[in-house]
Amino acid sequence: MRQDDIDIHDEGVRDAGAGHLTARADRTRAFVMTPVVGRRAGDPAERSPAARLEEAVGLAQAIDLDVLESKLVPLQQIRPSTFIGKGKVEEFADIIKASEIELVVADTALTPVQQRNLEKALGAKVLDRTGLILEIFGRRARTKEGVLQVEHAHLTWQKSRLVRSWTHLERQRGGFGFLGGPGETQIEADRRMITERILKIERELEQVKRTRGLHRAGRKRVPYPVVALVGYTNAGKSTLFNRLTRAEVVAADMLFATLDPTLRSITMPHGAHAILSDTVGFISELPTQLIAAFRATLEEVIEADVILHVRDVAHEDTEAQAADVAGVLKDLGIDLGDAKRVVEVWNKVDKLDEGARENLAATISRRDAAERPVLVSALTGEGEDVLLGAIEERLSAGRETLMVTVAPDDGGGVNWLFGHADVLARHPQDDGAVEVTIRVEPGRVEGIRRRFAKVEGGAPRED
Known part of the structure; x- marks a missing residue:
């Protein structure tokens, strides 16, 4: 079997004698392709092409796509117009038409021009790896913070693509009748709205950061x-x-x-x-x-x-x-x-x-x-x-182990230690006192010595 003929399929109903799955009516039909370009010098680790394709299919399934076909696409060089070669584009267009596929997932980063050209040639919506991951994150986010973070990432990505992908938009004329001068372009209006929304999200995320900082400070006091x-x-x-x-x-x-x-x-x-x-x-x-x-x-x-x-x-x-x-x-x-x-x-x-x-x-x-x-x-x-x-x-590591004797009349002493140190062991004494073995950061030792009359260095006592 050739490398580019490796298929990975989702669950579904397999046609007898066919090499693909029939689509499920309740899910978007998808085709996943993983381009494999020759390894570049300096890459940290070489990945298995089959494992890369499997991961791409997993990403597609994470947003409940019905993956009918998946292919590895070995490349000698990247085509500026469509990323993959003309022959592969034609081959995939036939597969997409025959299987009535609605979405193509390209497991790589595409330029706006490449994405638009592929959509036109394949007759289906195209989503690249960045867009797919952003889509997954958008569906997975549950907290307000998570939703804000995903929206910020998506808007930042979208803003970076406006100039290259929307240059065909014409200017909107300003003023009235034929006397008005040129107004702001649609792309400028969109960029301005996106920028305003990004700034608003960043202010809200800054508040999230401050809140997290307060929580961390509280945990350090506990500690x-x-x-x-x-x-x-x-x-x-x-x-x-x-x-x-x-x-x-x-x-x-x-x-x-x-x-x-x-x-x-x-x-x-x-x-x-x-x-x-x-x-x-x-x-x-x-x-x-x-x-x-x-x-x-x-x-x-x-x-x-x-x-x-x-x-x-x-x-x-x-x-x-x-x-x-x-x-x-x-x-x-x-x-x-x-x-x-x-x-x-x-x-x-x-x-x-x-x-x-x-x-x-x-x-x-x-x-x-x-x-x-x-x-x-x-x-x-x-x-x-x-x-x-x-x-x-x-x-x-780096913490000190101390033996603290809590006096019989110090009713809250043991609880205080539980709130300010790691309590490793405690041993009641015949006179009502309690010996407590604790572990603390060096900076807290002096405070403990001030709080209790008898504090000694030592390791946990063996029973």
Whole structure:
């Protein structure tokens, strides 16, 4: 089978002897094509063309499109007018006409001219990768913040395309009768309205940023450290989030199942608490407009005490996906190579056979202890305890362990400690006092010494 003949199909009714699916009446018929241009020097990781096509089909299905056909399109060079060659355009036009396809998804960024020329030649609406991702985000957003972020990204993208795509619009004449001079063009009016709306959204998002800052300041006073989940879309972050927090966040085998951030409390092995944050998944060629718009959300990651980089190790492109995540986070000033702050979580080990597990175990053993990934299955719970231990180890780094004696007449002393430190253990004494082992940031030690008469350094006492 030739590379460009690989097909990936959605569920549906297959015609006997046919190489495509019949359409479902309640969904838009779609054709997905993934152009594959020769790898350029400096690319961080080479992707499997078949996996790229599968991801593109998954993106299309994420907005409930009925994917009847999907094709890889090997290219030697990009055509300025239509991106793909004339022969492929004619071939696809025949397929689209025969299957009565309504929408073509091009898994690449198209210029307005390329998009318009393809629509004319193929006889169907064309949506490029950026437009498709924006559409998915628009459908997934649930909170006011998420809706604003998506609208901001979409308007920014739309504004950048006005000049190139709408140059055919004529001027609107100003004034009355034949005496009026030239007024503003339609494109200028549209750009002005878009700019005004963008500025309004930015003011509202700035308020969101301030509110998030107040929430973070409140958590620092409590003090609960923040643990953020990051990773490629569909790596299993939400399933792991549910496993660790016993929550019921939507977790589906679907690209961008999570868009709006979610925060829940988790408990460490020694009883300390932390806030776990589930964030939007990343993807290759993520539109820059979305990265900018979601910066307020991603600040939860920037400010996090510990970052869990969740990877789907059962995926054939796991290395390339990791490179994409690292690239986005690097733009935010986050280094995934910082082992003191980052835990690499290799998820979906339940999908691996015994040989693949042994290979992973051997790979992990060759790394320094502080940099070793944690093998987990968010679905089955395998490795959960090891992961919590790794999180606790990083959270405790740089903190001081103290033994505080709460006097018998200090009724609120123990509760005060629970609100201002990580309580690791407490032991009632015969005289009514309570010995409490806590772990705190160095900056809080002096306040605790002022609050209690007897404070000693030490480790948790063994029972």
